[in-house]
Amino acid sequence: MSDRTYWYRLRHRKISRRTMLGASAKAGVGAAGLALVGCGGDDDDDDAAAPAAAAAPAEEQAQAEEQAMDEDEAEEQAEAEAAAADEDEEMEEEAAPMAGEVDFEAELIVGYGSFPPTLDVMTAAGQGGQGASNNNHFNQAFAYNTGRVLQPSGGFGNYEFTDDNFNFRITLEPGVTFHNGEPLNAEALAFYYERTRNNADYDQTIEGANAARIGWMGDIKVVDDLTLDIGMAGDPAIDAPEQSGGINFNICPKQYIIENGDEHFANNPVGHGQYQFESWIPDQEIRSTRFENYHFPRDAEFQHKAGWVKKLTGRYFPEEQARAAALEAGEVDIAYRIGSDVAGQFEDTDDFQVIVLPDVRVMSIELPINQSLDPITGEENPWRDVRVRKAANYAIDAQSIVDNLLTGNEERAYSPFPAGYPLPIGNMDGPYTYDPDRARALLEEAGQVGFAFKITLPTGLWTGDRVWMPAVQQMLNDVGFQVEVDYADFGNALAEIRNHELPNPFIFNQGSTRAGAPLGPAFAYALITTIGSPYSHANPTDDFLPEFLEFQRLIDEAGAEFDATRRADMYFEAATIHYENAFVVPLFNLSHLYATRNNIRYTEYYDTSTGFNPVFAQVLST
Amino acid sequence: MSTQLASDAVARFLRGVAVVFLVVTIVFVLSRATGDPINYLAPIEATAEEIEGIKDRLGLNDPLVEQYGRFLADTVQLDFGKSFRAQRPAIEVVRERVLNTVLLGVVALVFAFAVGIPFGIIAAVRRGGGVDLISRLFALLGQAVPNFWLGLMLILFLAVNFDFLPTGGRVGVTSFILPGITLGSFPAAAVMRFTRSSMLDTLQQDYIRTARAKGLNERGVIAKHALRNSMLAVVTLLGLQVGGILAGSVVVETVFAWPGLGFLIIQSIRATDYPVVQAAVIMTSIWIVFVNFVVDVSYSFLDPRIRTGVN
Numbered sequence: 001m002s003d004r005t006y007w008y009r010l011r012h013r014k015i016s017r018r019t020m021l022g023a024s025a026k027a028g029v030g031a032a033g034l035a036l037v038g039c040g041g042d043d044d045d046d047d048a049a050a051p052a053a054a055a056a057p058a059e060e061q062a063q064a065e066e067q068a069m070d071e072d073e074a075e076e077q078a079e080a081e082a083a084a085a086d087e088d089e090e091m092e093e094e095a096a097p098m099a100g101e102v103d104f105e106a107e108l109i110v111g112y113g114s115f116p117p118t119l120d121v122m123t124a125a126g127q128g129g130q131g132a133s134n135n136n137h138f139n140q141a142f143a144y145n146t147g148r149v150l151q152p153s154g155g156f157g158n159y160e161f162t163d164d165n166f167n168f169r170i171t172l173e174p175g176v177t178f179h180n181g182e183p184l185n186a187e188a189l190a191f192y193y194e195r196t197r198n199n200a201d202y203d204q205t206i207e208g209a210n211a212a213r214i215g216w217m218g219d220i221k222v223v224d225d226l227t228l229d230i231g232m233a234g235d236p237a238i239d240a241p242e243q244s245g246g247i248n249f250n251i252c253p254k255q256y257i258i259e260n261g262d263e264h265f266a267n268n269p270v271g272h273g274q275y276q277f278e279s280w281i282p283d284q285e286i287r288s289t290r291f292e293n294y295h296f297p298r299d300a301e302f303q304h305k306a307g308w309v310k311k312l313t314g315r316y317f318p319e320e321q322a323r324a325a326a327l328e329a330g331e332v333d334i335a336y337r338i339g340s341d342v343a344g345q346f347e348d349t350d351d352f353q354v355i356v357l358p359d360v361r362v363m364s365i366e367l368p369i370n371q372s373l374d375p376i377t378g379e380e381n382p383w384r385d386v387r388v389r390k391a392a393n394y395a396i397d398a399q400s401i402v403d404n405l406l407t408g409n410e411e412r413a414y415s416p417f418p419a420g421y422p423l424p425i426g427n428m429d430g431p432y433t434y435d436p437d438r439a440r441a442l443l444e445e446a447g448q449v450g451f452a453f454k455i456t457l458p459t460g461l462w463t464g465d466r467v468w469m470p471a472v473q474q475m476l477n478d479v480g481f482q483v484e485v486d487y488a489d490f491g492n493a494l495a496e497i498r499n500h501e502l503p504n505p506f507i508f509n510q511g512s513t514r515a516g517a518p519l520g521p522a523f524a525y526a527l528i529t530t531i532g533s534p535y536s537h538a539n540p541t542d543d544f545l546p547e548f549l550e551f552q553r554l555i556d557e558a559g560a561e562f563d564a565t566r567r568a569d570m571y572f573e574a575a576t577i578h579y580e581n582a583f584v585v586p587l588f589n590l591s592h593l594y595a596t597r598n599n600i601r602y603t604e605y606y607d608t609s610t611g612f613n614p615v616f617a618q619v620l621s622t
Numbered sequence: 623m624s625t626q627l628a629s630d631a632v633a634r635f636l637r638g639v640a641v642v643f644l645v646v647t648i649v650f651v652l653s654r655a656t657g658d659p660i661n662y663l664a665p666i667e668a669t670a671e672e673i674e675g676i677k678d679r680l681g682l683n684d685p686l687v688e689q690y691g692r693f694l695a696d697t698v699q700l701d702f703g704k705s706f707r708a709q710r711p712a713i714e715v716v717r718e719r720v721l722n723t724v725l726l727g728v729v730a731l732v733f734a735f736a737v738g739i740p741f742g743i744i745a746a747v748r749r750g751g752g753v754d755l756i757s758r759l760f761a762l763l764g765q766a767v768p769n770f771w772l773g774l775m776l777i778l779f780l781a782v783n784f785d786f787l788p789t790g791g792r793v794g795v796t797s798f799i800l801p802g803i804t805l806g807s808f809p810a811a812a813v814m815r816f817t818r819s820s821m822l823d824t825l826q827q828d829y830i831r832t833a834r835a836k837g838l839n840e841r842g843v844i845a846k847h848a849l850r851n852s853m854l855a856v857v858t859l860l861g862l863q864v865g866g867i868l869a870g871s872v873v874v875e876t877v878f879a880w881p882g883l884g885f886l887i888i889q890s891i892r893a894t895d896y897p898v899v900q901a902a903v904i905m906t907s908i909w910i911v912f913v914n915f916v917v918d919v920s921y922s923f924l925d926p927r928i929r930t931g932v933n
Binding site for chain 1: 672705718777790881885
């Protein structure tokens with residue numbers, strides 16, 4: 001504690017106002033009690049009558065039980081014993097837990113920094129509510145394992161490709177219901193996809209946000225109550241599982257929506273997730289209670305597991321310091337996604353802890369290599385020269401940024417491929433470690449010392465962006481580049497990037513496969529270098545380098561390859577070309593930080609995009 | 623009401639309408655200059671055709687003049703379209719928040735006047751004394767300290783360390799206190815300064831001397847003669863502070879997670895939610911114009927010199 005200031009100690013010294021209020025309330029009650037004792041009298045009769053009245057039903061019940069025993073004593077007794085045994089088991093779970101044990105009756109209050117404006121998970125706006133609503137109320141058809149790989153079985157639905165991969169069949173688990181009791185069957189799922197592509201037969205007033213993702217779907221046919229066939233609109237879509245039952249496809253009920261309309265659903269969502277919606281006050285709080293009929297147990301093998309706490313409440317604190325203050329004041333149990341500077345005050349304390357969850361996506365500098373002329377100067381594009389690109393890779397000490405400017409929990413990335421994936425260095429003598437002399441030499445050799453360019457950083461989403469970006473800029477400048485940074489509004493920059501209108505290098509994150517996991521069919525999509533990726537410089541009409549065309553060919557082929565081994569080989573070959581030619585400058589994987597009270601236990605990690613999922617959080621009794 | 627007063631009121635009303643029209647136009651232009659809402663509306667994977675389809679449906683591909691004409695016609699009917707974010711009528715989204723901001727504003731104004739007027743009077747009556755010094759210091763700080771910082775400090779000390787009050791949100795009567803004080807600190811300082819200087823002016827008037835000469839006790843002089851005449855300037859300030867309160871609510875509501883209009887405006891601007899931004903800003907400006915109109919008219923009633931046209 002010696003390194004802590006007076007102000008730190010002052011802030012952590014609490015005067016327990018609640019205790020004082022509690023004590024005065026008890027004193028007040030005591031005084032009132034004493035006063036009542038003094039003027040009791042008539043009340044005594046009432047008190048005596050009350051137990052007598054209560055005793056009557058008890059006697060009747062006893063008589064009824066005796067009669068029932070006479071009728072079928074042996075059978076009843078056996079049932080009663082069985083029921084008692086069940087009750088005992090339940091009691092074990094529901095009894096007040098000992099200190100350190102999981103409290104299944106607890107309420108978990110999470111302070112979020114962002115809140116959904118609508119609870120309809122199928123609109124673009126509603127899709128932003130992963131943390132506060134979607135993760136709790138909704139589930140997808142299929143299940144991920146901890147490596148974030150979709151499983152053909154083990155979810156609410158199992159899938160298989162049939163008819164030479166021209167048909168995608170989903171078979172649902174029997175007995176699954178939505179929170180309102182409506183069954184999750186093939187009819188409901190068909191309606192869900194039709195609503196997603198704005199084609200459902202009812203008065204639809206919302207714009208299905210995932211219509212583009214299911215462009216691969218042709219005819220949707222209900223085979224039987226639990227089986228759905230989806231024909232391919234074109235060539236077989238290898239990522240059909242992801243684009244029908246993956247993370248973006250939270251299933252909604254059919255009858256409920258048809259009967260109540262879109263607007264009602266947007267304010268009273270019904271899903272089949274671990275928690276059922278109770279109430280919400282927009283931009284204030286969302287309350288949910290555990291769905292006791294959830295289909296999977298808490299120890300299920302894959303992603304879908306029953307919730308732990310009884311009640312889940314999300315509260316909205318957009319200002320980060322206010323969110324942290326709410327945690328300190330005991331108003332919330334978790335301060336969701338806070339910066340490393342704010343998290344610091346909760347580290348090494350008795351009452352709080354900081355949970356660090358890695359983001360598997362790699363922050364990278366995307367380089368404009370596909371235009372022969374620099375679109376800004378009109379001269380030859382220096383980024384076409386592999387030596388310039390390599391110089392940028394050797395120039396940045398990303399490890400130092402991780403250690404000194406970030407939390408230290410981030411991971412220095414040497415490629416856009418996940419940690420644990422064999423580094424595809426090909427014929428190179430090693431990875432791009434920090435080597436400013438080598439960077440300078442490469443730049444001189446290319447005749448590009450003093451090469452001036454601008455990097456666009458979309459701001460506001462990535463942790464510490466205004467802290468680490470100046471360091472990146474300075475390191476590039478130190479080896480001979482002249483870099484200007486454009487700290488752009490995230491939304492505007494996103495539009496420019498998505499429209500392929502941003503001519504200069506930009507910062508973005510890419511890759512979405514968990515450390516060491518095999519590369520799934522959708523992996524190419526997450527690579528920002530590829531043609532067809534939303535966040536890329538590449539346009540089909542560009543003047544591509546021959547090595548890029550080879551890379552793209554492999555990516556395209558891998559993306560259509562149903563054989564997992566062959567697909568992985570193709571990806572590795574593509575990755576090697578990508579790496580040897582330094583198509584991007586990978587920096588590091590960021591981390592997401594969550595400050596919690598120290599009685600919160602969290603051991604699950606499934607969802608890379610939304611991080612901490614309160615559904616899996618346990619509250620330990622204190 | 624005299625003819626002069628009536629024509630003044632009509633002129634002020636027409637000026638108010640012109641101001642609202644100007645605001646409507648500025649809002650339309652600025653909201654389109656801040657970005658393309660399609661970034662928010664379209665999912666990440668949307669193709670160019672799908673994006674164009676959404677733009678067509680929302681009329682975003684129409685010429686700006688056409689959009690403006692449609693916008694004016696709809697505004698007159700208070701139809702601002704559907705919120706891109708909430709997928710509901712924008713005016714409905716705004717209406718839900720107005721009460722919260724009004725209540726918070728009332729608390730802030732009550733705080734401002736409850737603190738500002740007494741301290742202003744005492745500071746004027748005991749000019750140069752300790753209370754005057756403290757009041758002036760308070761006024762200086764109140765007007766200099768940014769309310770987001772003050773808000774965070776109040777949260778830190780009163781909500782976190784002393785556990786007296788909730789840190790944020792609207793969770794009961796007590797949750798009004800911290801944002802109310804934060805929002806009211808600036809106008810409290812202004813009211814204090816106005817009251818003080820107005821009182822100082824009034825106390826030097828001949829009729830005050832006359833009242834004293836007639837043997838009226840000091841309390842009576844201040845309450846009946848000085849204060850009532852000083853309040854004219856303070857009433858004028860009320861109209862100005864309504865605008866200030868609404869502007870300040872943008873920051874204060876964000877710090878305290880207060881579900882009001884200011885917070886809604888910030889969220890909607892970030893999401894380029896035109897309909898809500900337009901509805902909120904236009905309704906706010908109408909409200910400010912209305913309050914100032916009422917203050918102007920009431921000013922005429924309060925000051926007989928204005929009512930009778932005597933200088």
